[in-house]
Structure formats: C-alpha cells, structure tokens
Amino acid sequence: MRLRILPNFLVQAILLHHGLSAVVDNSNQIPKLHPRGQIVFNMGSSWSSPASKGQEIFKPADAVATDPSEDPRYRRFTHFLKLNHHDHAIFYHNLQYHNHLPYALASAYIFGGSRDHLHDVYEECSKELEQWQDSPEEIDPDNWRAHLGDKRYQRAYLSFFEDEMEQRGHDWKATLWHFLTDKQVDEGGNDWDNHQLLYGLTEGIGHPLIHLGYALELEDKGLAMEALAMAAVSYNKVHELVDNPYPPLPFITTSEIREVLDKLFDDPNYDDICSKNGMGQPSKILDDPPYVTFYGYVIQKERAALLEAYQKQVEASVMLFTTSHKAGNPQYDFFLAHTVTAAQALRVILPHVDTQQTWHLVRAHMVLMAQVYLSQCRPTIKDWFVDDYDIGNKDWDYIKKKALESEYKYDSHYLKVLRSLQEFEKLFGTGEPGEKKYNMYLKAAVKFADEFSGWIGFSNASMKKLDIKDTNNTQ
Template sequence: MSTKEASTLTLNELFPSPTPSTAPGSPRFWPGLTPTSVEELKTNLKDNHERWHIFFNDMRFHNHSAHSALALWALGADESILQASYKDSSAYQRPAFEAPNAITATNWKDHLGDEKYYQGYLKFFNEEIKTHGGDEVLKKYVFTNEANIAAGGGPNPSMLQRFLAGLLHPLIHTGYGLEFNLPGMLVEGLAQTAVHEVQTENLLPASVFKSNDGVENLTSRLLRGVGLKNTPAEHKDGVHALTVLARVFADDRLGKNLTEDIRKNFSDTVLNGGHIIKEYTDQWTFHGKLEDLVEELVWANVVIYAIGGWEGAGKPLNADFFYMHLVTSSLFLSSLVHRISSTDAERLLRGYFAISLAVYISQGKPTLDIAGFYEDTTVHPTPPGPLPTPSEGTHPSPSSPIAVTPNPWFAILQTTIVHRDDHLPKLQRALSHYAELYGGRISGSFANTELKGAEHLDGTLFVRAAILTTNRMGWVREGEPPLHFWDRRGFFKSSAESKA
C-alpha cells in the first residue's frame, strides 16, 4: 500500500455502524434496528461513496441516496426497504469520475465551486480527517477566517457561504455525518461544500469574519451559560425569531417582482434584498443556551412550511419543496452547534436564519394564518382504507377513533417508511422529533412575539404538519396513490392577494 493510501480512512472506517449524537436536542434512533438492517445500511453508504457523484445531473441536483437511507434506517426500516429505496435512487445517479488533478493543502482553494474536483476533495478531506479528526477539520475548512477571507486580495474562499448554499444540502449532508458519527458522511459533506458555488454573499458577507477568531464576544460567551431559566418561548426582552419572521412578512420591500422562475427569484431576493434580510437577522437576540436558539429556528421554519403551506379550510397542503428543506435541514443544527465554538455557532445560526428567510421570501412569502390553521387542522388522523375493529373493553371505548389510531405518529411513520419519496422520511423524522422535544409547549408560549396569531401556537404544530403532509403525499400503506413530486408552484398568487 502506498504512503498516500495509508493516510486515508478505509471504507469500513468511513462507514462504521452508526451511533447517535450525544448533543442536546439530537434525534433518537427508533426501535426496529437489526444486525441485518445495519449491514444493509453500511453496504449502501459504501456503494454510494464509491460509485456516485454528489450531483446527479449537470444542473447540480443533489444525490440524496445517503440521506434517505439514514432517515429510513433511523425510523426502523428493515433491510428490504433500505435495499428498495437505494435501488430506486441509484437508477438516476451519475457515476463518479476522477478529478483532473489532486487536491492538496496548497491548492485546495483553487478549485472551489468546480464539481469536476469532487473526487479530489473527497480524497483530500479523507486525509485531513484521518490526520486531524472531524471536529478540527470542520472548524478549519468551514469556520475560520482563512476558509472564508482571501489573504492579500483575490476572491474569498467563502466556505461558510458554500456550506449554506444549494438549499442547505452541504449542511444537511455534513449534519448526517455528525449526528450518526459517520466520518464518511462528513468527508462527503465537506467535499460537497467545496464544489458548491457562492450564492448568498449579501446574506453572510465577509465582514462577519473580521473579528478575531479566538476572541468570543460577551453575547457568544453567554450562550454557553447554564442555569438560565427562560426558554425562547418565554423571554420577554429581546427579539425572538418569530418576531423577525413577522417583520420580514410585513416589509413590502421584500418579495417584489417575483416570477415563476424559482431560481431567479432566489438569486434576485439575495441580490436585491439580502442586506435587508441581514438587518433583520442581526436584530435576532442571542440569549440562553444554544438549544434554545435552535428551538426558535425550528418553530420559525415549521411555521413557514406548515402554516405557510396551509391555503384555507378543506384545501390540500401546498407542500412546498423548498420550504420542506427548511424543516429537514433544521434537524442537524443541534449536532452542529455543539461541535463548534460559540462565535462560530452564532455565525452559523444567523446565516442559516437568513437563508431560511430568503427562501420564504423567494417562494412568495405567503400569509401565516395561525388561527385559521389551528381551527381547520386535526391532531387525530383517520387513515384511509379498512380499519381495525377494537374489541369490547378497549380504551377509551371500542367506538372511539382514538382506539383505532391511539398514537398518530405510529400511523404516520408506518406509511412514511414504505413511501417511495426520498424526502418524506426526512421530513417526518424531523417533525416527529420536534413533537418529542416540544410537544408539551402550551398555547400562549409565543404571545410575546410580534407574529400575528402566535398566541395560538402550541406543541401540536408538528403533528398537524405531519398529518397534512401525509394527506398530501399519500397514505400509500393504506392504499392511496402517492404524490410523485413535492409542490413547486410557490405562493405567488396567495402572497399577491394578501397584499390587496
């Protein structure tokens, strides 16, 4: 074996058996895991690593094979489901190909944004993690000044911007590596970051890196404080993320001149309104513990997806493809922020929030009718098709629909696991986790924010969102046909009407 080969992690080292993150707020692995399902998962991850490129076409659409495999496995899917899902996703992947040249510590900045060098970056970050460890490499190549500001002029490397580019896919991919303790996913996530283009300069300008890397401001130090009693829902001083969301919705400068060209909408939003969005995210108050701040972002993004997607009584959810990614990506914030410094966490969370708001705006900035949403939606789904017949003495009574579906999440996740859509298990896993963490939040918890109707928000938001999503995507286990594509029509009509 050559010296270079000896300095890289083997496939078995890249993809060991997953173990859950110990970071506060990280998700569980659901019961259902078996030795066979673990081996099938590792086989698929290794195959994906060796055979496929990170983009499956020339439009830079992302390879999600590993994401859906890990989400399904963590929900308890057996090996046959993992195998079928990976076979489906492999059918349209693009084969990996060698980079024109090797990536080294000397030239790693020279080919940023060039997808032809993906394999080169894979090998480079493999070597770096083998030598220095994942946490150190993540910090050095995403969060340091050197990774973001060019020394002596020239284009900035802008690695944190790249990390948040591509509808947050580099963050998602890296997040899977941290959450499941899989070095291979971290290697792939960093390589994916390197080949993404810079898309969000106005949202996360280089000026945020001007301060000393080693010096944390007072606000950032307070983030690590313990014993603070207020939750983000309860704090009375400062600006909550939901208040920022309300202010963005009310600002008529944001969301003007949108068309049905979705990519152009996002780039125009960042170009013309990025400085305004950053002004709003700078208003967001950092207080308490990191998990409290992550929770604020979770509520904001689920409100955007679920309540923004609710278009009136009796209408199906507008299950927006782009808003859905705001929810799935938020699942990894807990795993990320507890692996980096407080200063880096602040940059990450503010940048992430800015991206989320830009996506909300560019898809039409729909009205958030919280009161109407709660009046129309349910926390007790009735799956279609034949239903069980509870026996006499069943609690709470044989005739109660609760006796048929006593826990809505079991029904939702059962049909999710066998659905062919590769994003659905990621979304429902995130929503079920948030129901576990925040399901006990009472109405009135957010009454002190400026978001209209926020006093109605409570912990049932997540199950309501999951039920609406299942109704839209199809109860396939129960015999309904699937919706083959997430909604991409945006909210341009509804946002225009809301301003009339």
Template sequence: MLATTRTAPPIKRSLQGLTASASKKNKLNQMTMLTSTAPTAARPLTPLVLSLLQRNHNEHHMYFAGGLHNHFPHTLLSQFALGASEERLNREWSLEDPDLEKLGEPVQNIAMNEDNWREFIGIRRYYPNYLKFFDELVQRDGIIPTTVKYAFDPVLIPSVLSGLLHPLIHIGFGVEFSSPLVTAEGLAEACTHQPKMKPVLDATRKHLELNQSASHLNYNRKRIVEFFDTLRKDARLDGMVTVDNDDKTAATIQKCAEVIAEYANLWKIEETPAGIQDALHTLFHTTTDLYASTGLRPGHPASPRLDFFLLHLFTATLATRHLLPHLTIAASRDLLHAHFTICLTFYIARGRPPVQPTLLLALPVKNSPALKTWDQIAQYAHESEDLHVPKVVRTLKIAEEMYGQENDLWIQAARVTIDKLVIKAGEWDRDGCGYEETWGVEAEYPERGNH
C-alpha cells in the same frame, strides 16, 4: 397504505466575515454544550446500513441529471432511524441506484491538498478529487476536527449554505451518525458548490456593522407571525421577484440583499449557552412554520401546498442542531443567524406567502385515526418512495422529543405531510404559493425525483 410515486475541539471564530463579529466579552473557546435529548439513530448502524453507505460512497457521484443532488444517505439514514426493516432499506438502494451517476475518476494531474483545496471551489468535476482529499483527512484527523476546520472556513461557508442547503444537510448526517464516509461526501459537495449565497451573507454582516441600534421588532418565537407579516407587506419588495422569474432565488439574491440584511439583523441572539439553546428552538419553530403553514387556503382544492424549497430550510435545521455542540458560542451564533438569513431569502423567493400556524393546527387531518401516533406516521413514511418525506417526518419527531408537544405543532405538520404526499399521493409544490397567479393553475413543476 398508498405509496407516492418516486419523486471537537474548541475553534476560533470560524464564521468570521459571514455575519457580525461577536462581543469581545465572550470567550472564544467556550462551547455551546447543547443538552438536548435529540436522538441520533434508534440503534447503532447495522452492517447492512454501513455496507449500503459504502457502496454509495464508492460507486456514486454527488450529482446526477445535470445537477440534482445524491440524497441516498439522507433517505437511508432517515428510514433506518425511523425503524425501517432491512427489506425496506435494501429497497431504497434499488429505488435510487438506477438514477444516480457513477463516481468516475479524479481529474488527472490535480492532487488536492491542504494548500490548494480552495483554488477549485465551485467546480463540480473536481468532486472525486475532493472526495479523495476529505476521505484521507477524516481518516487521519477525525470527523469533528475535519468538519470544523473546513466546513466553517470563511472561504467555504457560503458554499456550505448554498445549493438549497444540501451541503449543510449532508454534512449534518455525517456528523450525527458518526459516518466518515457521509462527512467526506458532504465536505466534497460543499467544495463543488458555487457560493451563491455570499451576497446576502455579506450584506447582512455589513448592515449589522453599520446599524447597531435596537429595533422595536426584535425577532423571537412569539413574534414569528408578526415578523413575517411585516416582511410580506414591505412595499420595497413588491415586484422585485415575480412568478415569471426563471430563477427566483437568484433574482432575490440580486435585488433584495439589503432588505434581507435589515430583517435578518432583527434577530438578536444572546451569546451564551442558554441563548444558543433558545435560538435553536426559535429556528425549529421558524422553519416548521415556513414549511407547513404557508400554503394553506381553507376550502381551496390545492390546499395545503407544501413548498419543495421551504422544506429544505426545515430539514437543514437538524443539521445545524448537530453541528452546534462542536462550535464556540460565537460561531454557533453565526451559524444560526446565517441559517435564518437563508430562510428569509427563500421566503421572499417563494413569493412571501402568509405564515399561518393557527390554520395549520386547525386542519381536520388532526382527527385522522390513521395518523394519531408517531408509529403510524412512520409506517406511512416507510411506504413512501419520496426522497424527502422520511427526512421531514424524522426531523419533526425529533423536534417534539426536544421541545415537547407544543400544541401538537410537530405531529400536526407530520400529519399534513403524510396526508398530502403519501395518503393522497400528492406532489411537492414548486411554483411558489406566495404568488397569487399560482393558485389558479395546476403545478407546472411536479416532483421530479430530487433537487
């Protein structure tokens, strides 16, 4: 095989102000009670995994190289859950440790506490202070109560959902694997992110308050292609964000928030346990299609192109899944809807590429004898030194365990990932495959470690 180059207790409505207010008919202390078969780890965390997580926690900062995110817990836990050997897990440390920055000491004379913690949100240099604060809270109050209280605080939730969803992903790993260390890191990471997604989240809430009428294009799993085709062809967005924008996400937030809100509110999530289950299923389908079916042009030498930004929408879906059982029905609805809103934002920023699941399922890689089973795919994931491939593969595997094969959607997306990034040693696409100009040139932004 070829390796790639490195590249709780019920709560009140905690997302209030993020999206729409819930129907008063719902009891706020009713939990979602997801009955999923999605596994956490294949086995309890071993002493080696626990010791490596502790070393990362004690030694490494959340940010390095000017703002890239520390992915070590994501990759380590994903490799572990996919069955990696201890040798491979130790190798992950040796691969990532040289690039990561030292944690450093907390900023002096700033004692973070339950009264002042909101005052420093968005300032990265306070990460050690926040980490100490959340370490103490998680030890005192537990993982779930601390996560629910702080991650879904109305002031912090826009930051949790910013940074390409990295804080959400990190918190999700902490909750899923019952790791106090990873949970505290994720909460500290959220507190040191600017709430850049707040404008689109606020616009979505305000739009729904003013527009309660039904639409002919209510969003659901059967209408994913139709929905995104309509958004792709919406002339109001033409020219708003171009391939020449240095920060396409910022330009999208600045110029397109009202249109994003309009489309986001076409998803009507039923506020019942069954409705939340169905919405999660829809989110898994949506993010899989955005990740795996948008960079396809049969016969083009660059196809398939797997967008580095859209992949995070997908892997964050697993984090959302693991948080939902600890939220009320109303807060669960808001988290799912907010995640969807972020998906629309990045879909526009990446150039509104066509969503083509039929083409995805027809790709010849489905016949590859080396990629017939999940065990084969996992072996390639172990070979890869990429920080995201194991996470993508594991999330797809869990989706199949939750929802069945569904025409081989999940395993086909995994095959495409492995074939492109491991077997053929390809790179993540950073140009935006929805921009026609990017199909005629080599990628300008090859994979540089992580984001």
C-alpha cells in the same frame, strides 16, 4: 439615537412614513411594530413548550450507530451508504441536483425499515443518480481554496479530504473540523472575513448543513467527507450576510424571525420578486439580497438567547412549510421543506460548535429562511391550519407507518420532513393539553403525511397553489 428616547408622536410619524404602524403606550418601552397590511406576524407565535426543555440542543443527539455484527439492519444500511459513496456523485443532472440517497436510507433506517425495505430504497432512489466524473484538476493542500464554489471539482475535493483523513490516521472527526473551521484572510481583506467552510453550510438551500447533520448523527466518515466536499463546492457569499461586524444597521432591529418574514412580506420592493426571477430560484435572491432586513435580525451571543432564537426559527419553518397553501387546497413546497430539514440538521450540529459558531449558524439559517421565502413569492403563514388540525387517535406510530408504507416511501424529502418533525417534538416536547400549540409537531406531521400529493414550487404555475400576496395577478 435610540428609538426609546424619541417622542411617541415622532415614532408614529417615522413608522407610518415607512409603511409601519406601531402600538405605543406612555412608557419608555420600544413600541411593538405591526407593518400595515401584514398577514404573517400578528397571527402570534406561542411556543410549543418552555424554552428550558430545549436545553437538550446543547447535548449531542442520540447516537444512531450500533455494532454491525449484532444488527443485520444496520449492517445492510451502512453497506448501502458505502456503495453510494463509492459509485454515485454528490451532484448530478448537469450538477444541478443533490444526491439525497443517504437521507432516504437514514430516514428509513431510523423509522425501523427492514433490510428488504432498505434494499428497495437504495434500488429506487439510485436510479437517477450518476457515476463520478473526473475533475478538471486535482486538489492539494496548496490549491484547495482555489476552486471553492465550483461543483466541477466535487470528485477532486472528496479525494483530497479523504487523503487528508488518511494522513491523520483515519481520524475523520479531526479532519472534518480542521477544514470546517480553518481560517484564512485574503491579502488586503478584513480580519473578520476568514472564509471558514463552516460559514458556508447553508449554501445550496442548506444541503451541506443537512449532509453534515447526517454524518455526525450516524458517525459515518464517508458522509463526513462528502459533507466537506459539498460545502467546498457550494461555498459562496452567505457568510458575508452574517459575519460583517460593521453592517449598515437599520433604524429598527428585531430578534423575532416571524417579524423578519413579516417585513419581507410587507416590503413593496419585493412585489415583483417572482416575475423577475421566476419561482423556485433561491440562489438568485442572494444576487441582490435584502441586506437591511438581514442585518436587522439581532441575536445576543449567549446560550439562552441562541436557544430562544433557534426554537422560534424551528417553529417558523414548520408553520411556513405546512400552512402557506391556500385554504382547501393543501400543497407542499419543495424549497420551503428545506428550511425544516436544515433546522433539524442544526440540532445535530450545534452541540459540536462554540457560542460564536452557534450564533453564526443560527443567523445563517435565518438567511436561508428569508432567501427561500422570497424565492417562493412570500406565501402567507396561517398558524391555525396546524393549531386546529384534528389528528384523532393518530400518533407517531402512524407517522412511521406512513413513512415506510405510503406511496411516497421512496421520496427522500417526504421522509426527511416527517423525521424532522418527530425530532423537534423530542427536543421541545408537546406542550401542555389546552395550550394553543399543544402537539404542534405531531399535528404538522399528520397533516403533511395525509395531505401530501407531490411537490410544488418549481415554476410560476405553483404560485396559484400557495397563498401568495396578489401583486402580480398570480392568484
């Protein structure tokens, strides 16, 4: 039974029973939903520019690679990428942390950092990294799926993928896409349950996705093989939340990411999410995920709808990251930052995949946003923190200066976020003067660059710094 054929009074009764209110007119249109007590969605979300400008997302991103013999900076940059690839493991500190050195180097290089600056970035960011350790056993063509999701095999997976690349005449792109899209249905499994590595890229708060984005943007075979290894040892269950063609469809569906976050915000089932799991534990959310909410996010499998969904997810991730702190106490959450940088990685990757894969990756980014949003205790989005921010005469040159000269110039996440915001403006434009969202990405970048004083989000102490619904006396 479709919602539109129900009498208005019945719709109202059902929605109120489920803690929802609705704006319903006398037409046959589906009502616009507003969860009671909600603070997120009814703030509104005007796009920064018409979606048509974002059609560039279906074109490859500008190439970063150049001729090393003609560019000493690029030669120094690629030297450090190779050195990191040879010396440092992808995961370190008891396999808990990701090696972010390539992201810091790439961001610094793209922002125009000198050769000496790139050297300093490498020296500073490599201090805490660890050398490669042998895996329990080798990976070969017969067992390469046997240890998916096991980080102890990071070295073995990297060696395996590099051997496969060599057998393909060092064609790293062919090797990359072969393994990302290789399909296998387990005996007795469903036809749709094909376990493509591509469908696990948003595991590990999006790091495989981010790594792949840099590999494609820089056209670097070392990063590409690292991305494959990272995807392999991070692979888990996200694809199950995205791919199931027979989900328990909820009564009401939406194509609005802000409405998904809003429903999570207003759902009393998650009032104790942080007291139960602790803050900063995104992986635990997938142990008992909000299936109905995930399945209720419906996107048509065609380019215009996918572009629209992607742009809205970009805006939502930026607003969630930059406006979820308390008024007068600007703080920036480490995990929320990954929804922004993963969205930028999507921009690089999507031109290389087909419509079905685009649909999957956009929905997977939604799952990542919802997963992190819950893990960080459902903070409140307040768009006006960015919309009304006065940047004065500051521009992207100012952001470049902050990236290369501030006290956080060696912080890979700080650099990644600033660069992502700049890339979003290149993709979607500034909008028109006078519009509510005019210059939103530059405003967000200046606000973040000027206010940042270190990352929060790792413990429940951070709950007092984000603007979180007071369900557990945490304010």
